Amino acid sequence: xxxxxxxxxxxxxxxxxxxxxxxxxxxxxxxxxxxxxxxxxxxxxxxxxxxxxxxxxxxxxxxxxxxxxxxxxxxxxxxxxxxxxxxxxxxxxxxxxxxxxxxxxxxxxxxxxxxxxxxxxxxxxxxxxxxxxxxxxxxxxxxxxxxxxxxxxxxxxxxxxxxxxxxxxxxxxxxxxxxxxxxxxxxxxxxxxxxxxxxxxxxxxxxxxxxxxxxxxxxxxxxxxxxxxxxxxxxxxxxxxxxxxxxxxxxxxxxxxxxxxxxxxxxxxxxxxxxxxxxxxxxxxxxxxxxxxxxxxxxxxxxxxxxxxxxxxxxxxxxxxxxxxxxxxxxxxxxx
Amino acid sequence: xxxxxxxxxxxxxxxxxxxxxxxxxxxxxxxxxxxxxxxxxxxxxxxxxxxxxxxxxxxxxxxxxxxxxxxxxxxxxxxxxxxxxxxxxxxxxxxxxxxxxxxxxxxxxxxxxxxxxxxxxxxxxxxxxxxxxxxxxxxxxxxxxxxxxxxxxxxxxxxxxxxxxxxxxxxxxxxxxxxxxxxxxxxxxxxxxxxxxxxxxxxxxxxxxxxxxxxxxxxxxxxxxxxxxxxxxxxxxxxxxxxxxxxxxxxxxxxxxxxxxxxxxxxxxxxxxxxxxxxxxxxxxxxxxxxxxxxxxxxxxxxxxxxxxxxxxxxxxxxxxxxxxxxxxxxxxx
Numbered sequence: 001x002x003x004x005x006x007x008x009x010x011x012x013x014x015x016x017x018x019x020x021x022x023x024x025x026x027x028x029x030x031x032x033x034x035x036x037x038x039x040x041x042x043x044x045x046x047x048x049x050x051x052x053x054x055x056x057x058x059x060x061x062x063x064x065x066x067x068x069x070x071x072x073x074x075x076x077x078x079x080x081x082x083x084x085x086x087x088x089x090x091x092x093x094x095x096x097x098x099x100x101x102x103x104x105x106x107x108x109x110x111x112x113x114x115x116x117x118x119x120x121x122x123x124x125x126x127x128x129x130x131x132x133x134x135x136x137x138x139x140x141x142x143x144x145x146x147x148x149x150x151x152x153x154x155x156x157x158x159x160x161x162x163x164x165x166x167x168x169x170x171x172x173x174x175x176x177x178x179x180x181x182x183x184x185x186x187x188x189x190x191x192x193x194x195x196x197x198x199x200x201x202x203x204x205x206x207x208x209x210x211x212x213x214x215x216x217x218x219x220x221x222x223x224x225x226x227x228x229x230x231x232x233x234x235x236x237x238x239x240x241x242x243x244x245x246x247x248x249x250x251x252x253x254x255x256x257x258x259x260x261x262x263x264x265x266x267x268x269x270x271x272x273x274x275x276x277x278x279x280x281x282x283x284x285x286x287x288x289x290x291x292x293x294x295x296x297x298x299x300x301x302x303x304x305x306x307x308x309x310x311x312x313x314x315x316x317x318x319x320x321x322x323x324x325x326x327x328x329x330x331x332x333x334x335x336x
Numbered sequence: 337x338x339x340x341x342x343x344x345x346x347x348x349x350x351x352x353x354x355x356x357x358x359x360x361x362x363x364x365x366x367x368x369x370x371x372x373x374x375x376x377x378x379x380x381x382x383x384x385x386x387x388x389x390x391x392x393x394x395x396x397x398x399x400x401x402x403x404x405x406x407x408x409x410x411x412x413x414x415x416x417x418x419x420x421x422x423x424x425x426x427x428x429x430x431x432x433x434x435x436x437x438x439x440x441x442x443x444x445x446x447x448x449x450x451x452x453x454x455x456x457x458x459x460x461x462x463x464x465x466x467x468x469x470x471x472x473x474x475x476x477x478x479x480x481x482x483x484x485x486x487x488x489x490x491x492x493x494x495x496x497x498x499x500x501x502x503x504x505x506x507x508x509x510x511x512x513x514x515x516x517x518x519x520x521x522x523x524x525x526x527x528x529x530x531x532x533x534x535x536x537x538x539x540x541x542x543x544x545x546x547x548x549x550x551x552x553x554x555x556x557x558x559x560x561x562x563x564x565x566x567x568x569x570x571x572x573x574x575x576x577x578x579x580x581x582x583x584x585x586x587x588x589x590x591x592x593x594x595x596x597x598x599x600x601x602x603x604x605x606x607x608x609x610x611x612x613x614x615x616x617x618x619x620x621x622x623x624x625x626x627x628x629x630x631x632x633x634x635x636x637x638x639x640x641x642x643x644x645x646x647x648x649x650x651x652x653x654x655x656x657x658x659x660x661x662x663x664x665x666x667x668x669x670x
């Protein structure tokens with residue numbers, strides 16, 4: 001059993017190592033399409049997702065590999081999805097931007113900015129209407145989504161109907177290359193959110209423990225029937241927006257300054273200083289994460305592509321399918 | 337309340353309401369959501385009084401947030417509910433196009449078949465009430481373009497009564513279009529259940545096949561009555577479902593009549609009528625005695641004045657003219 005204080009470090013390292021490998025595999029053309037890396041932002045997922053219960057729901061963006069990994073989707077199934085293999089967590093149909101896992105109530109992998117916020121309110125509405133008290137729907141989105149109408153519609157509905165939604169705004173400063181300052185008249189996002197009459201505050205999300213504390217408080221409020229909460233998680237993306245981004249919009253100095261606050265290094269130093277872990281202990285975490293990714297890559301490499309003959313599957317279902325059974329109760333984990 | 341008249345006929349509006357009532361009464365997962373569906377009773381009075389029977393949680397007013405509440409409906413469907421979302425008109429549904437096309441239609445596929453979105457979206461459609469260019473369009477053909485959606489349009493009181501339960505039983509998103517000109521029409525409710533898919537021959541005939549949907553069906557039937565007086569025996573097919581399109585029924589009919597006219601309240605160019613005509617050409621080309629005809633809305637946003645609105649959308653006289661020209665082998669520009 002991993003130490004409770006070490007776990008966030010291990011989680012962040014798992015994401016970092018997984019994604020560093022993804023970047024390499026992209027260079028080798030093993031992974032194609034868009035690939036959006038979370039490197040630098042790991043403390044957000046590590047500070048929040050492990051605090052969610054098995055029957056809570058999660059929705060994320062196209063920068064969601066880390067969220068899926070920490071939710072418990074097997075690294076091999078995530079990697080196979082990025083390879084486009086049938087053994088992927090979305091059967092290969094989604095790719096990097098569309099990771100799904102019904103068994104862990106992981107509803108994507110959504111690549112229309114802001115589009116999944118109304119879904120989060122709906123999942124929470126289903127819980128409310130069904131009397132499933134205590135459940136939370138956690139919705140991760142970037143600060144770019146705040147400019148979308150769907151953000152405002154979803155915030156209003158969630159607050160109006162007092163729905164159990166945790167809105168996690170991952171403010172990494174840039175929507176692709178557009179900074180918050182050049183795109184919003186009001187850059188204080190918590191202030192903006194609080195206009196919907198929901199508790200909202202900002203968190204230094206380069207600090208995984210600060211993120212944990214904020215999330216714990218928010219989740220307690222929501223589970224206690226207090227309606228939705230908005231968290232602005234101040235973070236930074238160390239890598240380019242996607243693999244196609246030449247990063248013309250920001251200076252190297254700015255990136256270096258944020259990298260000096262690397263959430264993994266900062267938390268590792270803290271744990272060593274407090275005697276919770278040793279340097280060797282941290283090395284072991286990196287080694288274990290590397291082993292996990294090696295296995296994931298082997299799994300993806302050896303998995304098969306779906307035959308072209310089944311191209312038109314998964315467009316519509318059979319009317320004999322059970323209707324409305326999605327994730328209402330987490331299933332055994334088998335992918336149907 | 338359903339006001340069954342002595343002859344057993346009720347209105348299309350009452351039939352829809354009865355279908356909603358039955359759905360709400362028979363399954364706790366069902367709820368109705370939309371703008372002014374509760375106290376106001378719905379813009380077209382379809383949901384009137386249902387909130388007093390089933391409460392405001394299950395007959396739920398929403399803010400004017402089409403994208404928000406359609407998305408919430410999709411989310412609720414993912415969460416195990418069976419939402420019925422009302423959008424006031426198809427024009428307003430464009431504010432929710434992202435949710436319908438990018439989310440409802442894609443989730444099954446993007447998740448590799450793990451998830452489905454059993455939502456029913458009811459939309460009013462069609463012209464004829466002098467509501468001008470932002471409340472009168474017929475855009476169901478746009479939605480029929482999208483894999484992952486099902487698009488149906490009850491044209492009869494019986495289908496208004498029974499298609500909803502079939503839509504709710506379907507595991508995928510179903511868009512159910514209600515033509516505003518049909519709400520007051522009366523008819524027999526028939527008996528359910530009915531299939532969601534499959535076209536219906538509403539009037540058998542031997543000389544020509546008229547293919548219509550939604551508000552064009554009664555007009556096609558009226559036109560067929562007039563054509564009969566002129567000695568033309570027209571068959572009228574009500575598509576009922578625009579996606580999927582029931583090509584076998586069309587092919588069987590046109591194979592017998594050797595002539596077809598497609599009647600569509602959507603605009604003509606790049607419209608749904610083109611899809612139907614192309615399907616007939618592909619399936620029946622060697623049995624056709626005439627080019628497939630089309631009667632569709634004139635290429636203009638629907639105007640407010642009554643005479644111009646009537647001139648823009650297909651009328652019985654237009655259908656009669658186009659159909660008789662096809663049967664007689666005369667070229668006509670309908």
